[in-house]
Amino acid sequence: MTDLVLQNVSFSYPDGTKALEDFTLTVKSGERVAIVGQNGAGKTTAVKLMNGLLKPASGTVQVGEWDTTKFTTAQVSRKVGHVFQNPDDQIFHNDVESEVRFGPKNMKFDSGRVDELTQWAMELCGISGFAEENPYNLPYSERKFVTIASVLAMDSDIIILDEPTAGQDKIGLLTLGRLLDVLEQKGKTVITITHDMEFVTDYFSRIVVMANRKLIADGQAEDIFYNQEVLKASMLKPPAVAQMAGMFHFPPGILSKQQLVAAILKHTGT
Template structure:
């Protein structure tokens, strides 16, 4: 089991910038978690501590049975895979299939498993048809899927996705949603940083809100997006459905499009009867 535990973490960058302080968090294996908050809240710093790209200034990060301070990033990548926000910071091969194949090959998988994981990741990310293409000939949204495929092909227990919805259209968002469900069904932990609140409410039961270098809320969407104090401190806007529900003066919390439509239909029918 690869549970993630951050115990009283603090992190300060070499220039003296304090990015995190007194942050504690536990994520059991198999959970699907969204981390949200404005830029500078400490989200990316927190997840980079989980895979060893950064080491805590104070406190400890435990990945499974490992303390990250005693392991290299390469060792930790066997347990925690991290997809960068900008795909151009991650891609370095001139063919998509080479990029995706590199991870499992570097992990020492046997040739049959390398091919199996590569093809599976390409298909899951909807980019099989681009296998022989140069990644830099693909649009930004597809390059994002190339980097996602290259990480999930390594079969790590924990997958971290940094802003995966950036630049995605409706089809891309559907692929991401299916990908999250598939990984969860395999017992993978999926941690996603995103500014897309609609994507959060559609796909995540547990939401961690960060502001001012700490966690200000850790709960379900319905308990977060209707709390003015949390939204104000984290400078988050509720998803469009919740904003519409507020404009319509719906007397209860609404986060799904289906529930909003049903309320409008029933209210319209009631008005017609009158």
Template sequence: MAELRLENVHFSYPDGTKAVDGLTLKVAAGERVAIVGQNGAGKTTAVKMMNGLLKPSAGDVYVGELNTKDYTTAQISRQVGYVFQNPDDQIFHNDVESEVRFGPKNMGFDEARIDDITEWAMKLCGIYEDREENPYNLPYSTRKFVTIASVLAMDSDVIILDEPTAGQDQVGLTLLADMLKDLERRGKTVLTITHDMEFVTTHFERIVVMANRQLIADESAGTVFYNADVLNESMLKPPAVAQMASLLGLEKGLLTKPQLLSAILKNQHL
């Protein structure tokens, strides 16, 4: 399994727009990390450098011992799979199963492995019954899972999810939760970019906060969402439980409804 390392990484687009400014970050193999911050903070640019879609203007990005500057995007994507925010940027086959099979087939997996991993990915993402459908006949939320399954089927060590909860109902959120548990059992590293703070607090212990193209915090959720300076600089709105706990003057670090209720009851007895 590959460790990710970004060492004093900078990135500017051809028009001179600076998107990442001196980012240093290490993600251990098998870790689960949420990257949060407002639009324009540099999150998507940062993760695209992790899988070779973009090369740093300065600094180095390592996937294991591989410096992404020395390898093609195709070579790096064998280690780091990236699920785009918009599924329509990623889908190009006329049926779901062909879309999911494309990655492992292109990577040279044998037919038996392609069959097994394609079926696993489709079932995990709740799209097995849709395998003969044209993806564009499916709703946006389901197309998101088609692209997730396509990346999972490549069996990369690292999975990057860009706004996976966008457009999802409770069924989709439950599928995502089950998927994260399965990937954890398999030792996969998972990074997600999201604006859904409830999803973050439920499924991620480590939170990386970006603002103004830089990393401004790398802490536990219980620390980040009670740090007023970080929240103000990143313009993040803490999850509802943290907001209520702060409003009531309760102890810091509360993130779940049971924790909040317990603290309220304890406070009443004081």
């Protein structure tokens, strides 16, 4: 069990820019958490602190029993895998299988375990058919799945996905949904940064809202997307379904298409 605890964390960049202020968050092992907010809210800084890419100026970041200030980024990455927003910032091999295989091989797993994790991650991400392809010959959406697979193959307890739906079509979104379900079954913790509110409501039970470098709300989707003060402070738009429900003046809490259809049928007496 690897819980993640950020306690009163603040961080500023070398030029003096404040990126995070008094940020406190606990993520229990096995949770799915979406972190949302406008650009500049502090989301990316928060997750870079979680996996040791950055060290807090004040406060503490605990990954399980580890204080991240006492371990290298490479050591922390064994517990917290981070899939960057732009796959081109992460890919450095000339074929897909070598890219995915690098992580578990570098972690000194035995050859059988490396093979197992590599094939599992590639199959889960739907890229087994591209094993011998140069990743840069693949479209952006497939390159995203190459980087996701390369992190999954490391078998980290915590997985961070930065804007995973960017550039994805319907098939890609379904693949992501299936992937999240498999990771949940394996007891993995998944944290995502995303601007895709439909993706959030479809797949995440807990939402953390950030604004002005601070956490301003933490709760379930219906608590977040029907809270006008939170939406105004974070400049977030609720999912399209919630917006439509508001146009009809339906009671708060509608977030799925099925709920919306049921409310319309009830309203019309059908």
